[in-house]
Amino acid sequence: MIRKTVGGVVEATEGVKDNMTFMLGGFGLCGIPENSIAELVKKNIKGLTCISNNAGVDDFGLGLLLQQKQIKKMVSSYVGENDEFERQMLSGELDVELIPQGTLAERCKAAQGGFPAFYTPAGYGTEVAEGKETREFNGKMYILEKAFKADFAFVKAWKGDEAGNLIFKGTARNFNPCMCGAAKITVAEVEELVPAGTLDPDQVHIPGIFVQRIFQGERYEKRIEQRTVRKKE
Amino acid sequence: MLDKNGIAKRIAKELEDGYFVNLGIGIPTLVANYIPKGIEVEFQSENGVLGMGPFPFEGEEDADIINAGKQTITTMPGASFFDSATSFNMIRGQHVDLTILGAMEVADNGDIANWKIPGKMVKGMGGAMDLVASAENIIVAMMHTNRAGASKLLKRCSLPLTGVACVKKVVTNMAVLEITDDGFKLLERAPGVSIDDIKNATEGRLIIDGNVPEMILD
Numbered sequence: 001m002i003r004k005t006v007g008g009v010v011e012a013t014e015g016v017k018d019n020m021t022f023m024l025g026g027f028g029l030c031g032i033p034e035n036s037i038a039e040l041v042k043k044n045i046k047g048l049t050c051i052s053n054n055a056g057v058d059d060f061g062l063g064l065l066l067q068q069k070q071i072k073k074m075v076s077s078y079v080g081e082n083d084e085f086e087r088q089m090l091s092g093e094l095d096v097e098l099i100p101q102g103t104l105a106e107r108c109k110a111a112q113g114g115f116p117a118f119y120t121p122a123g124y125g126t127e128v129a130e131g132k133e134t135r136e137f138n139g140k141m142y143i144l145e146k147a148f149k150a151d152f153a154f155v156k157a158w159k160g161d162e163a164g165n166l167i168f169k170g171t172a173r174n175f176n177p178c179m180c181g182a183a184k185i186t187v188a189e190v191e192e193l194v195p196a197g198t199l200d201p202d203q204v205h206i207p208g209i210f211v212q213r214i215f216q217g218e219r220y221e222k223r224i225e226q227r228t229v230r231k232k233e
Numbered sequence: 234m235l236d237k238n239g240i241a242k243r244i245a246k247e248l249e250d251g252y253f254v255n256l257g258i259g260i261p262t263l264v265a266n267y268i269p270k271g272i273e274v275e276f277q278s279e280n281g282v283l284g285m286g287p288f289p290f291e292g293e294e295d296a297d298i299i300n301a302g303k304q305t306i307t308t309m310p311g312a313s314f315f316d317s318a319t320s321f322n323m324i325r326g327q328h329v330d331l332t333i334l335g336a337m338e339v340a341d342n343g344d345i346a347n348w349k350i351p352g353k354m355v356k357g358m359g360g361a362m363d364l365v366a367s368a369e370n371i372i373v374a375m376m377h378t379n380r381a382g383a384s385k386l387l388k389r390c391s392l393p394l395t396g397v398a399c400v401k402k403v404v405t406n407m408a409v410l411e412i413t414d415d416g417f418k419l420l421e422r423a424p425g426v427s428i429d430d431i432k433n434a435t436e437g438r439l440i441i442d443g444n445v446p447e448m449i450l451d
Contacts (some may be wrong), residue, residue, distance in 0.1 A: 027280040028303040080356035102321030109318045121366035125397030128362060137406030170297035170314055171281045177316040222296035228293045228304040
């Protein structure tokens with residue numbers, strides 16, 4: 001067994017520097033690497049490019065990095081719930097690249113799987129296609145999108161083992177598996193870290209080969225963005 | 234004239250047994266409340282769930298189970314979770330049978346604009362561009378005119394496009410229209426709405442062929 005465990009979030013984030021490109025899992029605040037984000041805030045590194053579907057809210061998730069002006073560029077599909085984000089974007093302090101959500105996921109997967117690029121119909125005929133190669137297949141138009149390049153991927157899983165194998169829960173899975181192995185170093189934080197041999201190999205969502213460092217996170221807040229309920233009759 | 238729930242009710246009649254359906258935010262979400270009796274459909278949410286159920290009971294919310302609008306949800310028997318790339322493979326690979334989404338503008342060739350207003354804060358397209366570029370069957374749910382009273386059914390979209398020549402059908406508070414090579418073909422009128430009302434509210438090419446029936450909602 002090749003061991004991927006590290007002592008904690010400090011060791012897990014060793015080597016992060018100014019001006020690096022990071023991938024961060026999560027959809028809204030669901031399934032975000034809370035511990036890694038908190039440590040990046042503490043380290044106060046600057047000039048970051050962050051690839052993440054959303055940009056958090058003002059006081060949680062990637063919003064915490066925005067507050068300290070650590071992010072130079074966001075690469076996302078939807079950034080609606082953050083006032084500080086809006087302020088920095090409109091003032092020109094923050095560069096924003098908006099890309100279709102399926103394209104964002106696939107650009108991560110392409111990096112994971114060694115594809116330099118792929119064709120997708122998403123965005124054809126729109127400003128997303130500007131400056132990109134287009135090609136017709138079977139009478140339909142597609143645009144060429146390239147794999148991401150990133151220094152670190154920070155992901156969050158429900159359970160993991162010493163070998164770096166990961167199991168996700170519910171819709172907290174989202175972009176996390178797509179980002180594993182898609183950057184030079186993948187850091188996985190889990191709610192429960194178990195000894196190798198505990199997880200059923202048939203139930204593993206992401207094999208440990210895609211993960212370089214794994215640790216058990218602390219004090220998960222798991223904030224709910226839109227609490228919607230119905231009344232019992 | 235229909236309200237938002239009326240539009241959702243009319244669109245629900247387009248659902249067929251065995252359909253996998255992706256619902257956008259806004260009026261489309263309401264469609265889930267009007268599934269016709271006797272048919273089974275499954276709702277897909279692009280953040281990674283198939284077989285979405287109603288909102289949870291108070292106290293049973295799970296932060297790890299949400300829809301694409303970031304609302305807490307439940308799942309139905311037979312549901313599944315998956316990653317974002319798999320989710321968009323379902324969409325891009327046309328495994329999802331029907332996409333229902335809102336729009337700011339639709340053109341009479343099927344172009345749609347629903348993500349960006351120049352000069353205003355841009356929030357992003359989310360999954361909308363993947364959905365409209367890929368889906369075989371796209372129904373737009375929207376009001377026929379904007380708040381200023383101007384038509385949202387146009388010859389050409391004035392706003393930045395989300396997708397080109399992709400919308401198949403539009404259901405508004407006034408009418409059901411099909412996109413054809415010659416423009417918007419008027420299929421049905423909302424209760425109490427005349428053909429002249431629809432003509433006045435439609436800027437794009439409008440085809441009126443014979444008698445246009447009133448919608449049947451129940």
